[in-house]
Amino acid sequence: MKRRTFIKTTSATGLACTIPPIFPNIFDAKYSTEELMGKEKIELFGEGINLRREAYESFLAMKKAAYSDGFDIKIVSSYRDFYHQERIWERKYQQYTVEEGMAPLDAIDKIIEYSTIPGTSRHHWGTDIDIIDGFPEASGDVLLTEKFEVGGPYEGLKLWLDKNSAKYGFYLVYTNNPRRRGFEYEPWHYSYASISIPMLTAYRRLNILKLLQQENFMGIEHFTNGFVKTYLQDHILDINPVLL
Numbered sequence: 001m002k003r004r005t006f007i008k009t010t011s012a013t014g015l016a017c018t019i020p021p022i023f024p025n026i027f028d029a030k031y032s033t034e035e036l037m038g039k040e041k042i043e044l045f046g047e048g049i050n051l052r053r054e055a056y057e058s059f060l061a062m063k064k065a066a067y068s069d070g071f072d073i074k075i076v077s078s079y080r081d082f083y084h085q086e087r088i089w090e091r092k093y094q095q096y097t098v099e100e101g102m103a104p105l106d107a108i109d110k111i112i113e114y115s116t117i118p119g120t121s122r123h124h125w126g127t128d129i130d131i132i133d134g135f136p137e138a139s140g141d142v143l144l145t146e147k148f149e150v151g152g153p154y155e156g157l158k159l160w161l162d163k164n165s166a167k168y169g170f171y172l173v174y175t176n177n178p179r180r181r182g183f184e185y186e187p188w189h190y191s192y193a194s195i196s197i198p199m200l201t202a203y204r205r206l207n208i209l210k211l212l213q214q215e216n217f218m219g220i221e222h223f224t225n226g227f228v229k230t231y232l233q234d235h236i237l238d239i240n241p242v243l244l
């Protein structure tokens, strides 16, 4: 069934949308709801890096090691707050609905191929990065899968990361496992596991459906309980299992 149809047909389920945590985590109390949704000012480290301290330090170590192997890891995107994500969301929503004339539900489906609903992004956490290699020449949009594949400008860095990123605590989130649902394969998006795992555990305890109902960004009136529930299961939880 197409997701669009699913959205339309699950409007009256009235489900409580908290995803039950597998195990309670002692770290949970460290993270507030606002913080988990990108609404709190958190302390970030490194100019142009913007990660939590431990993630920043590990990133620097990884960057240094990659550099000595001939790769210049550059951050394209790291921390984004709720309001930044809201601007991305609304720009895309307007582009697809107004400029391209798509129906709202089709536009939402298209946005969530790569972009998150505000308040649900891992980029809100100060643990996740989108990275490329600064050395090779690359034109146009740098965050394209083919640029990381055979013959692409970032092929070398990708192979290096496959071999080495875990040594520094960074893992690919949206893998190319064909059975994975949710976001498309993102060979550029890495997460610092030792902080993002407890943050995801804390995030899973929130009632995201209820929290989203308090927001009023464009298109949100088309969200149904069933849609949000499926989105959380597929887009938030169907990730690289080492990050769960």
Ligand SMILES: [Zn+2]
Pocket (backbone or CB within 6 Å): 077, 123, 129, 130, 189
């Ligand atoms: Zn990303």
